[in-house]
Amino acid sequence: MKPTIKICGLQGVEVLKSIQSLPIDQIGFVFAPSKRRVTTEQASEMIAYLNHIKGQKDRNLPISVGVFVNPTEEELTQVLEHAALDVVQLHGDESPQFCEWVKKKFGVQVYKVISIRGEHIDVNVDASWFDEIRTRLECYQDVIDAILLDTHDPVYGGGSGRAFHWELIPQYAEWAKQAEIKLIVAGGLHPDNVRKLVDAYEVDGIDVSSGVETNGRKDIEKIKDFVERLKRDDYSS
Template sequence: MKVKICGLTDVETAVYAAEVGADAIGFVFAPSRRQISKENAKKIIEELPARVEKVGVFVNEKPAVIEEIAAACGLTMIQLHGEESNGSCQVHALPVVKAVGIGKVEDIVQAEQYEVPYLLVDSPKGQKYYGGNGATFDWQLLQSKALENHRVILAGGLTADNVAKAIATVQPYMVDVSSGVETDGKKDFVKIKQFIQVVKGVEIR
């Protein structure tokens, strides 16, 4: 089972996350308390091993801006976390992760229209920010072969305490955590390691 740690803003934490087993690191370029500049993201990415995916998170950003940041930083994947259309997902050279909020069955039907290799399923957007709000959604909605034509990345309120149940229910390709490995709004090394250990210990049928 793969793990993405999102919203990292410093070299030390990112390198540590990679060392203890993170498969992907997310960098938030959209307005957020975890927002990072392309200069700082580049410094971090230069220190990460090649095996780790470097994912840039954008919300309703112009494709040209995304491409410029991706090239400048050395991103390997692009995550679109706003109201981007299926067409706007097709213009990027890098693999695209389209994030969708899941609150009802109709949201799954709409998500299936995206022709992208990865769908990140999250709780519906919060009052202020898209994603990173620490709220779960009804994982049962993703049973019965929902989104079977996509690699599903499960996000939304995951912690070391609930991620095993989430994986057993959804059986995703990857799990994504941000606030669930934080203490007082900052990434916590102990929680990062604990989360990854739980995920890597989960057996998928």
Template sequence: MTIQIKICGLSTPETIAASADAGASHIGFNFYPPSPRSVAPELASELAAITPRSLLKVGVFVNPDDTLLNEAVRHGALDAIQLHGKETPARVQEVKASFGLPVWKVLSVETDEDIAAADAYSSVADLILFDTKTPKGALPGGMGMGFDWSLLDAFDKSIPWGLAGGLNSENVADAIRATGAPLVDTSSGVESAPGVKDVDRIAAFCKAALDHD
């Protein structure tokens, strides 16, 4: 299985180059201002201009309005939109129709009920990304927390999907083997501090994922 790898929350040319060199397939630009990984649309434009074609650019949003989406899509030359908030299936469908881009829906997982919620999105989202449910009041992602991967046993894996939540170079191979995830997504797992990506950790994560067999 050829694994796809998304390095999320990038904000520098060096980390984009490192992601490409290490074999990542996707990078994420975070457009959620409370996050330490957030980038302004103008910076996203500069970063998009130097991003190799081998990397697909995913914009990460939390309950965005159309104004923000329009500005970010335009500046970031995005290839996909990732919705990480409480967006309903109807909102996912609306965003997809309005912007003509693939839409990923993040589902925050703590119990089997959270996995079952994927059914409502399976016909409207282009990819379901399972992440860890963070504590109330915390940021919706990027906390370095994992969840019980065995909960995914109940998920219909014929639907395009990916795995996030506490993944790093030490556990990503185990995660792929345990879940069969076709795509893995990391952010804090390749950082030296919140919002500060480390090129060596990016390389190590990608190597571990690609060598998971």
């Protein structure tokens, strides 16, 4: 099965109108500090547009994902009272208890981001590096729907536009499969490398933001190119 596609960091309805015909599975709205940050009103407008066109299409349209970093309960409540998100993506140090509260309180899916730092680990020599990580992940197993791997950014936590070492993916993928949780990969993806990733590793979803931008703004042609390369039927390189 082909991985789902999430285009993250949209800030206006006009971009949605330009890409609504593409087979995109998720649209991401950033509520955390970022140059792509949106207000609740902006997100509500885009979600309303998605809901408006759902009745006019004969296929599934993208679901909405809100990206947060260490939000308070009050912040999440304020946002979700006005923006009917389908998924809350938590990009900080949120505890399993907080994830469980979000899931039960709002009835949404919860994605927990795992920020991967730049150091390289020779996984072929020693796989014990994952033991501690596995122990931490198991605490989240029953309260999240997906883990999302992204490159650590010291300022924003993620969204750096840099790739991490993909050799680390199989350990996470094996755990996610056993836990029956989706595995999504972000970090430095763009039209020229996304097929390399999906041909080499089994992932459930792909998340892209800066890789489909030009001068900090979403580039419609790059989005189309990204989606075409990922969704085409022939998966041979």
